[in-house]
Amino acid sequence: MNTDRVPLVELTFRNMDPSPAVEERVRTQIDKLGQFHDHIMACRVAIESSHRHHHKGNLYHVRIDLTIPDHELVVSREPSGHHAHEDVYVAIRDAFDAMRRQLQDAVRKQRGKVKHHETPPHGRIREIAPAADYGVIETPDGREIRFSGKSVVDYDFARLEVGDSVWFTEVESEDGPAASTVHVEGKHHIVG
Known part of the structure; x- marks a missing residue:
């Protein structure tokens, strides 16, 4: 990431207590996104637990809004009912993986390197x-x-x-x- 421009980072916890460990994981993921685009202007992340008072069976919803010049990218990973998203770290990883793919697509489009008609594997x-x-x-x-x-x-x-x-x-x-x-x-x- 361009060290001259540190992006605005906002992290919101809903129906759950703030966690320094979760916040650190989110910041690490944002830093990784900087490998794909050096002009990230802002990243807003909301992590929501489906139930405030239950410790087992909670599903996590992660929404990421990423601002780069001329683009606003959004990932909203709803808990799919699969138990993988009972782990907040898995939900965060999956959401940031989806954001990385969107960011890479946006970079390719900006560079005019969109591949057309490539046969998928x-x-x-x-x-x-x-x-x-x-x-x-x-x-x-x-x-x-x-x-x-x-x-x-x-x-x-x-x-x-x-x-x-x-x-x-x-x-x-x-x-x-x-x-x-x-x-x-x-x-x-x-x-x-």
Whole structure:
């Protein structure tokens, strides 16, 4: 990030007590966004717990508003009912991953490097574990790409089957290659 311009950072906690550890995680994630754009002007983050008085079963909603020159980018990660977002740190990570993708797209567009008609990577579902909220795609060249239920677009994650043909958007995660979006071929708009 350009050290001459420190972005305005606002962090709001709703239905939960402020946490220095959570605030530190958010600031670390904002710093990571600075690797992709050196003119971040402001970043507003709201973290909301679904229940104020319960310690188990809370789902976290994270909203990020990021301001860069000529753009306002917004990510609003609603708790999807998947238990992964019972962990505030997972909810924060997922929201910032989505913001990073938006920011990278905005930078590409600003530079005029939008790729058109590029064939997305394809593969088949090799493993699916709805209870654990993950699956594995095997590509034709034998690579394994992990994904989670929230990555599946326009299809019910629980209805995926081993062998289903998919195309996906690949990103690098802490655990290696992952799919940020997964589209099931030939099965559209089936959300249970």
